Amino acid sequence: xxxxxxxxxxxxxxxxxxxxxxxxxxxxxxxxxxxxxxxxxxxxxxxxxxxxxxxxxxxxxxxxxxxxxxxxxxxxxxxxxxxxxxxxxxxxxxxxxxxxxxxxxxxxxxxxxxxxxxxxxxxxxxxxxxxxxxxxxxxxxxxxxxxxxxxxxxxxxxxxxxxxxxxxxxxxxxxxxxxxxxxxxxxxxxxxxxxxxxxxxxxxxxxxxxxxxxxxxxxxxxxxxxxxxxxxxxxxxxxxxxxxxxxxxxxxxxxxxxxxxxxxxxxxxxxxxxxxxxxxxxxxxxxxxxxxxxxxxxxxxxxxxxxxxxxxxxxxxxxxxxxxxxxxxxxxxxxxxxxxxxxxxxxxxxxxxxxxxxxxxxxxxxxxxxxxxxxxxxxxxxxxxxxxxxxxxxxxxxxxxxxxxxxxxxxxxxxxxxxxxxxxxxxxxxxxxxxxxxxxxxxxxxxxxxxxxxxxxxxxxxxxxxxxxxxxxxxxxxxxxxxxxxxxxxxxx
Numbered sequence: 001x002x003x004x005x006x007x008x009x010x011x012x013x014x015x016x017x018x019x020x021x022x023x024x025x026x027x028x029x030x031x032x033x034x035x036x037x038x039x040x041x042x043x044x045x046x047x048x049x050x051x052x053x054x055x056x057x058x059x060x061x062x063x064x065x066x067x068x069x070x071x072x073x074x075x076x077x078x079x080x081x082x083x084x085x086x087x088x089x090x091x092x093x094x095x096x097x098x099x100x101x102x103x104x105x106x107x108x109x110x111x112x113x114x115x116x117x118x119x120x121x122x123x124x125x126x127x128x129x130x131x132x133x134x135x136x137x138x139x140x141x142x143x144x145x146x147x148x149x150x151x152x153x154x155x156x157x158x159x160x161x162x163x164x165x166x167x168x169x170x171x172x173x174x175x176x177x178x179x180x181x182x183x184x185x186x187x188x189x190x191x192x193x194x195x196x197x198x199x200x201x202x203x204x205x206x207x208x209x210x211x212x213x214x215x216x217x218x219x220x221x222x223x224x225x226x227x228x229x230x231x232x233x234x235x236x237x238x239x240x241x242x243x244x245x246x247x248x249x250x251x252x253x254x255x256x257x258x259x260x261x262x263x264x265x266x267x268x269x270x271x272x273x274x275x276x277x278x279x280x281x282x283x284x285x286x287x288x289x290x291x292x293x294x295x296x297x298x299x300x301x302x303x304x305x306x307x308x309x310x311x312x313x314x315x316x317x318x319x320x321x322x323x324x325x326x327x328x329x330x331x332x333x334x335x336x337x338x339x340x341x342x343x344x345x346x347x348x349x350x351x352x353x354x355x356x357x358x359x360x361x362x363x364x365x366x367x368x369x370x371x372x373x374x375x376x377x378x379x380x381x382x383x384x385x386x387x388x389x390x391x392x393x394x395x396x397x398x399x400x401x402x403x404x405x406x407x408x409x410x411x412x413x414x415x416x417x418x419x420x421x422x423x424x425x426x427x428x429x430x431x432x433x434x435x436x437x438x439x440x441x442x443x444x445x446x447x448x449x450x451x452x453x454x455x456x457x458x459x460x461x462x463x464x465x466x467x468x469x470x471x472x473x474x475x476x477x478x479x480x481x482x483x484x485x486x487x488x489x490x491x492x493x
Contacts, residue, residue: 084177086192091170092171092215093216099173110159127145135220142163143163160176214292242264247286247356261346261353264358264359265360266278267381267383268385271426272425281319303341318358323359387424387429406447409450432456436448439452440452
């Protein structure tokens with residue numbers, strides 16, 4: 001290292017300039033443009049043509065990079081080169097509904113002056129799609145494309161929105177605004193436009209007060225469903241008091257500082273009409289109703305998201321079908337991964353103001369005390385038992401009145417059928433009626449006779465015995481806790 005340092009000290013600036021003079025005097029081969037340079041570190045060969053070509057290539061690359069894409073150039077011309085961007089995405093159909101609401105939110109104060117999309121450097125028409133909403137109606141929306149908006153009152157107030165679909169199917173909206181001009185929408189800065197639209201969506205959008213499932217498919221409310229249920233009046237009264245009347249009291253409870261959330265479990269054997277009852281409650285509710293099947297719940301985040309959405313849309317009736325199949329009621333279930341999440345969601349740090357949770361289960365004996373034995377969670381359990389004789393008669397009468405019957409199907413026959421079907425659910429009684437029709441048609445009869453009904457009953461009782469072999473169903477009557485009801489679903493849709 002000392003020798004090297006000494007060598008550098010002996011190499012003076014005079015020697016450097018002398019070498020430059022020698023270099024200028026050297027002959028350069030015009031054919032090859034190769035220059036030999038003598039340096040203290042040894043000779044260096046420089047191909048001047050290659051050097052010039054490399055410099056030109058770098059300059060050309062820089063020139064290409066400075067050219068903005070077409071969409072960016074158009075945006076800069078519309079809102080200026082200095083702009084801010086905000087972006088958000090939503091999953092699946094929720095994102096589509098959010099895009100529709102976004103257009104409605106802007107429509108009062110802004111107008112679209114240009115709409116397009118850029119594909120491979122060329123302007124093309126934006127992509128529109130449609131989605132089914134209430135009662136089969138379809139709504140068109142911008143799926144992918146750019147819109148230039150101009151204020152209807154302040155012509156120099158502009159903003160740009162870009163609708164797109166991410167690679168995983170999420171629906172995305174991006175908003176661009178100028179940094180030099182303050183733009184307001186509904187009296188608020190457009191810098192927070194996406195958050196403002198999302199808040200308004202849950203307060204005034206299409207989901208508010210609607211009846212839909214977790215996949216955002218809308219469900220019709222039909223109050224005639226009341227005619228399809230063979231009610232026990234005690235059960236009907238309990239449901240009306242605990243859910244329908246409670247909805248009307250929720251605002252006053254909240255104002256008084258009293259919790260206005262509630263959890264109700266509807267328990268009973270399969271086929272006793274729990275789902276039908278839940279839809280009846282939704283039909284008579286004037287608040288948001290969300291129907292969730294257990295198979296829609298695939299993880300803990302799904303449960304958390306359900307309750308978050310219910311709070312945003314409150315007051316809300318959250319209906320969870322067959323909650324026991326999700327392993328959320330029984331601590332003895334393997335690992336019970338969802339039990340804690342349900343407990344946290346129903347009675348955690350964030351209060352569920354204005355949320356009524358109605359869960360159905362086939363196994364009331366498996367309900368964990370941590371859920372049922374504490375107010376604020378599922379503090380009410382309503383047992384839905386097997387139909388009594390009068391209810392079974394009502395079910396037969398309701399189903400058979402839709403069909404062509406022989407004269408020998410009298411009220412006495414229906415009474416006898418009701419007496420013989422003790423222990424059957426409404427679903428099994430429906431099977432009796434359906435099988436009797438099939439038997440009549442197989443014998444080329446246009447009308448159902450009592451012989452077809454009794455033969456069908458015999459067949460159903462045999463099949464029911466096979467289905468419940470090794471299991472015990474607890475039959476109930478109208479005097480058993482007053483908790484008996486059963487649906488009389490329509491025989492054929």
